[in-house]
Amino acid sequence: MSMALTTEQYREQIWAELAKVARPDSRFHWDFSSFICDFEGSEKCSDQLLELAAITDRGRRQIFVTPDNCLEDLRYKLIQRGIPFVMTTYGIVRGFYRLDPAMIPVGDHRYAATLDGFDRYAKQLSLRQLQETEKFSLLVTGGSAVSKNGVRFGKGHGYFDFEWAVLSELGLTDSSSVVADVVHDCQFVNEVMPAEKHDVVVDWVITPTQKIHIDQSSRQHGRVFWEMVPGTEFAGLSIVAELRDIQNLGLL
């Protein structure tokens, strides 16, 4: 019998466990409040992800990946397989970029998968350019912690929720879009957590040892809750200005 902890308590507990398997960031060291870390076994997560129909089905394949460190190996394997993907820069500061593996010399695949190397080969996409592309079949993120019903919590999830909201507003997600969360086993919490209206609940939790499917058939269509934006780190983003522009012009 276990009493449910508060999200704060979970986070502390998880970060203590995570520190044992995490890999430090090249800039933020062990400051888990500043980045989503890579961890031992993340390679096994990417291998499992690569088996998802949303990737293997070439007919409709458009992939979004967050700039989280635990997804570096996934990005590397996508590049190796010649599969293009869309990613944001850290903190969404410079918006969305698309990486086309065809543009990368073979020797630089691993380099292009890192945040330092990504910039060299990826091309920036305005929201208007993004609108011209296909809907996303798969969106992959990391996170601090995730519950049994697919609610992500703890530091860091705000960015992905916002990316999902923006892509949804642009009409680039639909009910068949699959959302996967890559975490270490110690970041999976076997409890049901309440979701806030702006939370994106995930369809898959992928850990080094497990691949958990969660039914999200009732997931709401994503949207930007404009009343929540002022005063957040999102308020000053160039993509926010562009999205307002697009909406004001009635281009959606």
Place this chain on the structure above:
Amino acid sequence: MGKESKAVAALGVDVLADAPLYEQVRDSLTRLVLERTLSDSTPLPTEPNLMDLFGVSRGTLRRAIEDLVRDGLLSAEQGRGTFVIQEERVRRVVWQRLSEVAKPDSRFDMDLRNFVPDFAGSTAAHKRVAKRSEWAQAQVIFCAPDNSIELLRLAALIAGKKILVPTYGLSRGFIFLDGSKLAASDKQLAATLDGMEKFGSRLGPGDLRKVGKIDLVITGATAVTLDGRHIGGGQRYLALEWLMMRELGVVDRSTPVIAIVHDCQVVDEMVEAEPDCLLGIICTNTQEIDVRVAREISVPQLRRVQ
């Protein structure tokens, strides 16, 4: 309010603007410091004079000054007055210029306070280094973890040299990479901060002696002066690293030190600071400056301090 508005308007501040008065005074003061209307060498005018100048109350003025002290641009010295911190003034002037040519960091984007950026034209600066005899002769090179020299770290690895690179903020000590032992396809990644730890061995300060003598030190900078001062991002890591290496005897006064910067980072003034790691050569996108000569001629007091 009538009295305040008139005088403040003279300095380009607007009581009707959205920004609070103290912020406007702070910004005006910053401007006066950066354009050197307010000098570094003498204290700021007295409080009553400044209150008069801006037409604001003592409380507003103090709040503005407290902000600037906290930000490191001013220092309030008991009984002596308030002074401009020269290094910080230089940094801010250079940051303004640098934002035109700097390339964003993968984490810090354009927040130049947190990192030394790569810049348009850095490759031309690297080529000047690669032509020098110090480079040709160097087997072991200390390379700062600055973005502006990432491709020079790569050039060193390709040339089969050994490089010693501190981790960002020295959080995980130093990384030692041997270009002659790395696979050719790994070198590009090994030259980045994200990749170097995958390939190099980690050394604590105590292990530095294993590296042997360091033949050359290469660094980026926020700013450099023509008398060979290195001004970093504010935490003075290079000075600390230099001290560690000197204590262990792997560098000494004869070790050549080369800085890679954009022209806009070269400052023609002397900075009063502890002489730690003095630069010998500055390579920029357009020129190569031997500052040892300038130092011998124009700054005799520095030699005395050494």
